[in-house]
Amino acid sequence: MKKLSVEAKLGLDLFHTDEENSHIDVDLECTDEEEIRKLVLACPAECYKYIDGKFSFSYLGCLECGTCRVLSHDKIVKGWKHPHGEIGVSFRQG
Numbered sequence: 001m002k003k004l005s006v007e008a009k010l011g012l013d014l015f016h017t018d019e020e021n022s023h024i025d026v027d028l029e030c031t032d033e034e035e036i037r038k039l040v041l042a043c044p045a046e047c048y049k050y051i052d053g054k055f056s057f058s059y060l061g062c063l064e065c066g067t068c069r070v071l072s073h074d075k076i077v078k079g080w081k082h083p084h085g086e087i088g089v090s091f092r093q094g
């Protein structure tokens with residue numbers, strides 16, 4: 001069996017996204033660069049971006065690992081819950 005890269009495995013996952021309701025509430029006004037960089041580096045799906053001093057977030061590719069919630073200690077991530085019903089990620093290759 002051919003060994004797949006992490007990117008290729010993630011590409012097999014299915015996402016049923018709720019385009020209107022984020023399951024993660026993020027304070028995008030935060031200016032604490034140390035806290036921002038923590039989330040940028042830790043998120044396996046690159047949902048957090050910090051480019052040229054601009055902080056952004058998109059929940060659409062979230063893998064629901066909860067890492068950002070644990071790391072943030074309510075400093076940037078103000079709310080985190082699993083998506084409702086069948087919304088969210090469906091893993092195909094573990």
Ligand code: SF4
Binds near residue numbers: 046
């Ligand atoms: S739950 Fe995991 S994948 Fe989703 S935004 Fe947080 S760190 Fe990224």
